[in-house]
Amino acid sequence: xxxxxxxxxxxxxxxxxxxxxxxxxxxxxxxxxxxxxxxxxxxxxxxxxxxxxxxxxxxxxxxxxxxxxxxxxxxxxxxxxxxxxxxxxxxxxxxxxxxxxxxxxxxxxxxxxxxxxxxxxxxxxxxxxxxxxxxxxxxxxxxxxxxxxxxxxxxxxxxxxxxxxxxx
Amino acid sequence: xxxxxxxxxxxxxxxxxxxxxxxxxxxxxxxxxxxxxxxxxxxxxxxxxxxxxxxxxxxxxxxxxxxxxxxxxxxxxxxxxxxxxxxxxxxxxxxxxxxxxxxxxxxxxxxxxxxxxxxxxxxxxxxxxxxxxxxxxxxxxxxxxxxxxxxxxxxxxxxxxxxxxxxxxxxxxxxxxxxxxxxxxxxxxxxxxxxxxxxxxxxxxxxxxxxxxxxxxxxxxxxxxxxxxxxxxxxxxxxxxxxxxxxxxxxxxxxxxxxxxxxxxxxxxxxxxxxxxxxxxxxxxxxxx
Numbered sequence: 054x055x056x057x058x059x060x061x062x063x064x065x066x067x068x069x070x071x072x073x074x075x076x077x078x079x080x081x082x083x084x085x086x087x088x089x090x091x092x093x094x095x096x097x098x099x100x101x102x103x104x105x106x107x108x109x110x111x112x113x114x115x116x117x118x119x120x121x122x123x124x125x126x127x128x129x130x131x132x133x134x135x136x137x138x139x140x141x142x143x144x145x146x147x148x149x150x151x152x153x154x155x156x157x158x159x160x161x162x163x164x165x166x167x168x169x170x171x172x173x174x175x176x177x178x179x180x181x182x183x184x185x186x187x188x189x190x191x192x193x194x195x196x197x198x199x200x201x202x203x204x205x206x207x208x209x210x211x212x213x214x215x216x217x218x219x220x221x
Numbered sequence: 222x223x224x225x226x227x228x229x230x231x232x233x234x235x236x237x238x239x240x241x242x243x244x245x246x247x248x249x250x251x252x253x254x255x256x257x258x259x260x261x262x263x264x265x266x267x268x269x270x271x272x273x274x275x276x277x278x279x280x281x282x283x284x285x286x287x288x289x290x291x292x293x294x295x296x297x298x299x300x301x302x303x304x305x306x307x308x309x310x311x312x313x314x315x316x317x318x319x320x321x322x323x324x325x326x327x328x329x330x331x332x333x334x335x336x337x338x339x340x341x342x343x344x345x346x347x348x349x350x351x352x353x354x355x356x357x358x359x360x361x362x363x364x365x366x367x368x369x370x371x372x373x374x375x376x377x378x379x380x381x382x383x384x385x386x387x388x389x390x391x392x393x394x395x396x397x398x399x400x401x402x403x404x405x406x407x408x409x410x411x412x413x414x415x416x417x418x419x420x421x422x423x424x425x426x427x428x429x430x431x432x433x434x435x436x437x438x439x440x441x442x443x444x445x446x447x448x449x450x451x452x453x454x455x456x457x458x459x460x461x462x463x464x465x466x467x468x469x470x471x472x473x474x475x476x477x478x479x480x481x482x483x484x485x486x487x488x489x490x491x492x493x494x495x496x497x498x499x500x501x502x503x504x505x506x507x508x509x510x
Contacts, residue, residue, distance in 0.1 A: 062227060063229060063241070064229070064487070065226045065227065065228055066229070067230070083226065083352065084226070084227060084228070084272070085223065085224045085225065085226050085227060085230035085262075087223075087224075087259075087263075101319045106222055107260060107263075108256060108259075108260050108327060111324070111326055114326055120329050121325070121329055122330055123326050123330075125263075126227070126256055126259045126260060126327075126330070127254060127255060127259065127330070129228050130258070130274075131252075131255075131274060131276065146234070174325075174326065192325070193325055195324055195325060195411040195412070196324030196325045196326035196412060197326070
């Protein structure tokens, strides 16, 4: 497979380098490959879930350069040269991320399917707004659908994580 | 769901993007935020042969003031509009609309220019920009031209843009020193399209209405101008009687249909109520800033 020229030679495959959870990953991908399939199938990072597959539920949310995006509604080639964080990138050498601890302690999940997307959206919120009001939390999470919890404990978990991060 | 295969281009200048569009004609689509186009491609409602990703063209991402109005690059994301200090006061219709578009994650990617070029009759920006009298700049092989947003939409998902043209920016004119407006949207839940949306924008002159802009979402084959309501308001004093009459006329201007979001009669009623509420807000909230 010849390498695609930078601009004018459109091709249906293209080499990309995406920094995923701080590790550069270079792959040759089909241009139509969605970012979520790149993460789950090409890289084997199955923590990012596919829920509705129609840009509605937020289960596939990842951070692109720190900003929550729906990875089912973006092509992998668009992430070339960018940084992606998935749920696998939350925990560090020192253990769980405060948002993960808070979801566990506050029982912010039941089936867990929406949880990776919820936590990534929440970390981006706390980065931008370290002590959000309940309304701000609910507003920020309004693109992430949960069918189990009724959201109460998710909101509590995000507020609790804000406290943990402030105490660090 | 998997989109059909396509040739991908990531130009970094408008000139390069234009060359590719020229080459592929109507077999190419411009990819901005992708929050409408990519779902359509996944459903195979759209299968372009070539995709021209304009996200690398930096000049399309600028938002600023110009000649008392605003200049909004086609790639400015809804989230930036939501947070911008410029989209308030006299431009309150824009600032009020931004946080009501889809959901916060979609707003991080979706763009004003892409939304207009997509021309969904239930798109929110179309009505807002019709109300404020905005125009778009289209760049083609022979240079640029401007198109009033009121002349952009030709039907559902159809615009007057040519296949070799790129929508590069939105220009909102100076509404004068005293102006105000808002956008009211009825949606069943966050992320849904509007059951009904009403954009209201009023410029005041000598205590009366100078120009009134009213446009409707979700009640016609495109975003619709409520022309008879606008005409009745021009030069009028914005009192209770004028507001009620404008609401009645806007409801007549609407072309709603029965669907799963509500009956035509219900939507017409919402247009009336929202037009009245919007005008009351414009009257109270008129801003010099």
